[in-house]
Amino acid sequence: MAPEDYKMKERLAETSPRAKAKIAGAFYLLTIMTGMYAVFADNRRYSNASNLMASLCYIVVTLLFYNLFKPVNRGLSLLAVFFSLVGCAFGALSQFHFIPTFINPIVFFGFYCLLIGHLIFRSTFLPRFLGVLLGITGLGWLTFLSQSLSNRLSPYVMVSGLIGEGALTVWLLVVGVNVTRWKEQATVSPSGYGF
Numbered sequence: 001m002a003p004e005d006y007k008m009k010e011r012l013a014e015t016s017p018r019a020k021a022k023i024a025g026a027f028y029l030l031t032i033m034t035g036m037y038a039v040f041a042d043n044r045r046y047s048n049a050s051n052l053m054a055s056l057c058y059i060v061v062t063l064l065f066y067n068l069f070k071p072v073n074r075g076l077s078l079l080a081v082f083f084s085l086v087g088c089a090f091g092a093l094s095q096f097h098f099i100p101t102f103i104n105p106i107v108f109f110g111f112y113c114l115l116i117g118h119l120i121f122r123s124t125f126l127p128r129f130l131g132v133l134l135g136i137t138g139l140g141w142l143t144f145l146s147q148s149l150s151n152r153l154s155p156y157v158m159v160s161g162l163i164g165e166g167a168l169t170v171w172l173l174v175v176g177v178n179v180t181r182w183k184e185q186a187t188v189s190p191s192g193y194g195f
Contacts, residue, residue, distance in 0.1 A: 017068060017125070017183075018176035024064035025172025031057040032165065048095045055088040062088075062112075068177065069119040071186035080115035083108045104150075110141030113164070120168075125182040130168050137164030 015023075031054050038050035062084040069077040087108030093099050113134050121131030140157035144150040150157065 016179060018179050020064050020068055021172045021176040024061050024068065025169050025176075027057045027060040027064070028165065028169040028172065030054075031061060032162075032169065051095055052092055055092050058084065059088055065116060068182075069116065069123065071182065072119045072123045076115055076119060080112050080119070083112040083115065087112060102147075104144040104147075106141045106144045110138045110144070113138030113141060117164075123182075124185050125177040125179075126171070130171055133164040133167050135164075137161045140164075 034050045034054040034057060038047045038054060041047040041050060062081055066077050066081045069080070087105045090099055090103060090105035090108060094103075094105055115138075117131045117133075117135035117138055119131070120126045120134060121128050123131075137160055140153070140160045143153050143157055
C-alpha cells in the first residue's frame with residue numbers, strides 16, 4: 001500500500017461517527033434524488049446515467065453504514081453489505097439487460113433495509129423509531145418478489161419507502177449519531193457478533 005493510500009485510510013478511520021453519519025446522509029439524499037430523477041426522466045440515456053449514479057451513491061452509503069453499524073453486530077452489518085452490493089450490481093446490470101427480467105433488484109434492498117432497520121433498533125446511538133420505519137420500508141420492497149402484488153401495492157410501498165428512507169436521511173443530515181453512545185457500544189461489543 002502506498003504511503004498516500006495508508007494516510008487516506010488512516011484519516012477515514014479517524015473520522016468521527018457523527019461526520020460519517022452526515023456524509024452517509026448526504027449520499028443517501030443523492031441516492032434518493034438521482035433515483036427519483038431516473039424514474040421520471042423522459043430520456044432513456046439520462047435515466048440510465050441517473051440510475052448508475054444512484055447505485056454509486058448507494059455503495060458509498062452501504063460502506064459508511066457498515067462502519068457505523070459493525071459495533072452493533074458485525075456479522076449482520078456485513079450481511080447487509082452483501083445484499084446492498086448485489087442489489088446495486090443487479091440494478092446496474094438490468095439497465096443493459098444482463099440479468100433476467102423476473103429478478104427485481106429492489107428485493108435485495110428490501111433485505112438490506114430490514115437488516116439496517118434491525119441494526120438501528122438494536123443500536124444505542126440512533127432512535128428506535130427509525131429502525132421501525134426502515135423495517136417497514138424493507139417489507140414494502142420485498143413485495144416486489146411478486147409482480148402482481150407489487151403492482152397492486154406499488155403506490156403505498158413507494159410512499160412508505162420515501163418516509164422510511166427519507167426520515168433516516170434527514171436524521172443523519174441534521175442530527176447524525178450520538179457519538180458518546182456509539183463509542184460506548186463499540187467498546188462494550190467490539191466484535192459485534194451478539195444478536
